[in-house]
Amino acid sequence: MSRLFVARNPRVAARNLDGEMMIMSGRDSTLFTLNKTATILWQAADGTTSLDEIVEHRICTEFAVEPAEALQDAETLARELASHEILQISEQPITQAAPLPESRAGESR
Amino acid sequence: MPELTTEVERLSLVIEIGGMPVRVNTTDADFLILLQNRYSGFLSESDHAEVEFDVDLTNAASADPYADVQVSYGHGLWSLTRGDFRAEWEPALRSGRIRQSANPYSIDAVLRIVHTLVLARQGGFLMHSASAIRNGKAFLFAGVSGAGKTTISRLAPPDATLLTDEISYVRKQGGGYVAFGTPFTGELAKLGENVSAPIGALYLLAQGPENRIDAVAPGEAARSLLANVLFFAKDEELVQSTFYSAFEFASRVPVSRLTFVPDSRVWELIG
Numbered sequence: 002m003s004r005l006f007v008a009r010n011p012r013v014a015a016r017n018l019d020g021e022m023m024i025m026s027g028r029d030s031t032l033f034t035l036n037k038t039a040t041i042l043w044q045a046a047d048g049t050t051s052l053d054e055i056v057e058h059r060i061c062t063e064f065a066v067e068p069a070e071a072l073q074d075a076e077t078l079a080r081e082l083a084s085h086e087i088l089q090i091s092e093q094p095i096t097q098a099a100p101l102p103e104s105r106a107g108e109s110r
Numbered sequence: 111m112p113e114l115t116t117e118v119e120r121l122s123l124v125i126e127i128g129g130m131p132v133r134v135n136t137t138d139a140d141f142l143i144l145l146q147n148r149y150s151g152f153l154s155e156s157d158h159a160e161v162e163f164d165v166d167l168t169n170a171a172s173a174d175p176y177a178d179v180q181v182s183y184g185h186g187l188w189s190l191t192r193g194d195f196r197a198e199w200e201p202a203l204r205s206g207r208i209r210q211s212a213n214p215y216s217i218d219a220v221l222r223i224v225h226t227l228v229l230a231r232q233g234g235f236l237m238h239s240a241s242a243i244r245n246g247k248a249f250l251f252a253g254v255s256g257a258g259k260t261t262i263s264r265l266a267p268p269d270a271t272l273l274t275d276e277i278s279y280v281r282k283q284g285g286g287y288v289a290f291g292t293p294f295t296g297e298l299a300k301l302g303e304n305v306s307a308p309i310g311a312l313y314l315l316a317q318g319p320e321n322r323i324d325a326v327a328p329g330e331a332a333r334s335l336l337a338n339v340l341f342f343a344k345d346e347e348l349v350q351s352t353f354y355s356a357f358e359f360a361s362r363v364p365v366s367r368l369t370f371v372p373d374s375r376v377w378e379l380i381g
Binding site for chain 1: 327328329332333336337341344346347349350353354357
């Protein structure tokens with residue numbers, strides 16, 4: 002399986018409120034609330050860290066899951082987020098990831 | 111040599127909602143009277159206008175007010191269309207044109223859209239909610255159709271000033287938010303008062319067996335707010351502005367759930 006790189010789409014608006022990540026598509030104004038796994042994936046999606054590294058260092062350390070199974074689930078999740086244009090996916094590193102929201106007391110943008 | 115052109119008298123009025131004067135020009139005296147009646151209480155004598163629209167009246171036969179609204183931007187021009195109107199607005203020139211039949215509903219829709227576009231760049235928005243002023247503060251009551259906006263408005267005591275029973279006008283001012291009265295009515299069909307006040311609270315309406323106010327988690331507050339904000343344009347920049355404005359509002363204005371039975375005692379909890 003080839004390595005995948007994921008990047009936050011700069012064309013969305015995102016806020017993390019008390020651990021709840023909400024993202025609005027700039028394309029059609031659809032509002033998404035990410036679950037914990039999707040939030041970790043989205044936050045780690047800097048375009049240069051591969052998906053398998055994200056799974057190994059961010060997801061497997063958070064949840065008691067088998068790495069192979071976790072990678073498969075993460076790829077499915079990443080493709081779903083990409084279908085809503087929240088994430089970008091490529092087999093090459095992506096240089097234009099959206100910056101992570103700034104942290105503020107109780108929330109971040 | 112005979113005169114080949116005829117001078118057409120231009121009639122106009124200024125409709126000022128939320129402190130933003132919009133001049134409307136027409137050549138039809140009956141339409142002008144219709145507008146004067148429709149926006150009574152929101153007419154201004156101001157010479158200044160943030161936006162100026164020329165209205166071209168067309169045949170009503172092609173009108174379809176139930177068609178979807180389309181709002182797009184390109185080459186410095188906003189294009190607003192629905193079955194019953196076509197409008198263009200060029201912000202740089204502060205001018206635009208509306209083609210519609212002689213009815214108040216089409217221009218009402220154009221005004222709502224224009225106000226949402228202007229407010230989106232200023233941190234404000236229009237929201238599906240009733241609103242009223244009591245004891246110097248404005249209180250907003252948000253909910254979808256049937257949630258109780260009209261009911262809570264109808265139950266308002268004499269010392270409450272109704273701003274709207276349907277569409278609230280929220281403007282960011284300084285470190286807080288101010289609600290303005292609007293002529294945009296719901297089932298109550300009563301224009302709001304053309305006054306404003308700092309917003310004291312936003313209540314998410316629910317009808318239940320008792321009157322009570324419950325705290326709402328920040329995430330739910332922001333989600334509910336976004337679900338009730340009016341937004342028409344498929345424009346990424348404005349979508350993002352509105353999204354962040356909703357979070358900003360929810361972080362500065364107390365948001366609670368107001369469960370109420372339909373009688374006037376619910377207002378004992380407000381203000």
